[in-house]
Amino acid sequence: MTDAPATDTPQQAELKNPFSSVPIEITISVGKARPLIRELLTLKRDAVLPLDKRVDDAVELYVGERLIARGELEEMEGDHAGQLAVRLTEVADLQDGLG
Template sequence: MDNVINANEAARAEAIGVLSDIELEATLQFGSREMPLREVLELGPGDVVELDRHVSEPVDLVIGDRIVARGEVVIVSGNFALRISEVAAPQLRLESIRCLF
């Protein structure tokens, strides 16, 4: 039985190795809000859309449709970046790519 488990683990590790160089799109999700179509159509320069998350709350790092980490927004070389404070379990992070295939 141990040989079967070890063979399965080896096959899984090999599959992960093959996939490890695939480029995935990472998105920072600051919050969300439902808006009626009317409001969307009326949007214009200078309008402000308020989201459901307080500025002090962590921001989500989303891959596919899964939250894989959370953290604080920082600036690095003039670009937004995320200082990670929480990371999802490895299995959940792997599940983030299922929707891409």
């Protein structure tokens, strides 16, 4: 009879790799705008800058330049009502990235 491999608790994993508790910044991209420079120079408050995405399109999550996931924007509820959040719909294999 063989024993099943032991899995580390999050605390044990953190002790083995001190970098696991370092925060990382994720950038959420909702779209890009491509105005002409002459249009950009005339932008004023309340100007509308159209993006290349629709409201229902997926947003993309990046760490640096690397795409790590896609998701949908949603509004949080309860104590955090009004705060934006992202519900992940696709997560990259961090070894190979998203296709």
